[in-house]
Amino acid sequence: MGTNKKIAVLSGKGGTGKTLVSVNLATAEANSYYVDCDVEEPNGHLYFNPQICEEKAVSVLIPKVNHELCTGCKECVNFCKFNALAFGEKVILFKEICHSCGGCALVCSVKAITETEKMVGIVNIGVSDQVKTVGGMMNTGEASGIPIIKNILEYIKDKSGYVFIDCPPGSACIVMESIKDADYCILVAEPTIFGAHNLAMVYELVRLFDKPCGVVLNKCTDGHNPSEEFCKEKSIEILVKIPFDMELGELNSNGKIAVRENYKNKELFYSLLTKVKEAVE
Amino acid sequence: MRIALPVNDKDIKSEICPSFGRTPYFLIYDTAEKSSVFLDNLAAQSAGGAGIKAAQMLVDQSVKVIIAPRYGENAAKVLIDGDIKVYKNIVGTAEENIKAYEKNQLDILADIHPGFHNHGNK
Structure with missing residues (x-):
């Protein structure tokens, strides 16, 4: 491990505000990396x-078959x-x-299968003001973005x-790969029953990985918040409540980073940053 | 010659299953012996590549004809390599379809759907 602190931002579903939280945290911090691990649909670069x-x-x-040597035993197929x-x-x-496991080449008793390289995507390294960015893009139709994420994290x-890691949505393999080395996980959740259900799924995942975590409740209204209830029930720390706010929504949909703009509530992101830094120091 | 049909139940009077790769059973009918057996479709439980695995199973069973409503492009590659012809089923039971095939009343199923893999985006 290097001398960095990795903070993964994840959520059980898309559109909860992972990128909103990650880009704003990376911008609020003076010495930061923004890492977009959502290699299937990266959007951090838009900000x-x-x-x-x-x-x-x-x-x-991937395997390459020498049909001359193949005896048709089907060991590889099975x-x-x-x-x-x-x-x-x-x-x-x-x-x-x-999935590039290499197993077929191992089981072939006549060595008819060798392995050959196939390009599955790219990793790009860039800079935006004080923020260093690392992202990837998987080629359309590939089985898995994991090789690209591994490359990014390496x-x-x-x-x-x-390092702020903007994770892919969900709780599947690519998310596990993205949070594996994280020092802290921020779970972003919406104030709906569906949101609470997806929060429960990612919470289970970070518990499984034994990662310290806290929740950002996004799009909060005065109404009932099932995600907040879930946090209280499980005694999970609520790091910040971001209000459902047209101004923030508009900035975000125009690809603007709230803390770089004259946004009235940008203190929310600085206070979130302070809390997260305290948690990992 | 052996004919395979994706079926919903282990019954010669079963309806044809709309899915090839994920049908629960295949009915294998032997035209010479006029006998039928039912195979559990092990491919149905696959996370992915069910059509490929189901097609492989039928190649391994020395099937030469399939009667089905549709099949995907990955299954097609395996079936073509295994020299299996696919005919489009008619409305009715498996038994009625076999009779229709034997009377040359079925058409070759030429349109191969691009598959629901990659969430239909391909």
């Missing part, structure tokens, strides 16, 4: 418009749990289904300062 300094390709290994291989008259590979490992 930062970073100047890209470096772009690199990310590749994975081994593949993702059903990426089939055999009619010869071995058929479904590249977009392959890059960030030895960097110093605060």
Whole structure:
């Protein structure tokens, strides 16, 4: 581990405000990295418009079959749990289904399968004012964004300062990969029953990973907030309540970062930053 | 010759299942012996690639004809490689479809749907 502190921002569903929280925290902090791990649909760059300094390709290994050597034993087909291989008259590979486990090459007794590189996406490194940005973009149709996320997190490992990881939505493998090395997790939740249900799912995930966490209640109104009730029931710290606010919504939909603008409630993000820094120091 | 049909129940009078890859059972009918067996479709439980696995199972069963309402492009690659022809079913039971096939009343199913993998975005 480097000398940095990694703060992952996640939520059980899309559109709760992960990017809103991450870009504002990264901007409020003087020495920060904004890391967009939502490699399937990255949108942090829309706020930062970073100047890209470096772009690199990310590749994975996929099988390559030598049909001359193949005896048609189907060991590889039977081994593949993702059903990426089939055999009619010869071995058929479904590249977009392959998860690059390498198992088929291992089980082939006649060494008819070797591995070859396939590009699955890119990682880009950039800068926007004082914020250093790292993001990735998966090629359309690929099975998994995990190789790209691994590449991003490998890059960030030895960097110093605060790293804000904008996670993909949900609680599946790509989210686990994104929060694996995090020092703290911020769970963003909406004030609806659906929001509370999705909060419960990510809460279960961060508990499983034994990560300290707190909740940001976004889009709060005067009405009943099922996500807040969930936090109280489970004694989870509520870090900040962001009001349902047309002004913030408008800034956000225009790709503006609230703490860089003259937004009336921008103190909310600074107080959130202070609380999170206290939690990880 | 062996014919396969995706069916909802283990019954020759079963309706045809609308899904190829995730049908619960395949009815395998042998035209020479006039006998039928039902196979549990193990592919139905797959997280992904169910069509591929189901097609593989039918290739392994030496099936030469399939009667189904539709099938996806991944399954098609396997079926073409395995030299299996697919016919479009008519409304009715599996038994009625087999009879219709034997009287040459079924049409080749030419339109292969692009699949629901990748959430239909492909």
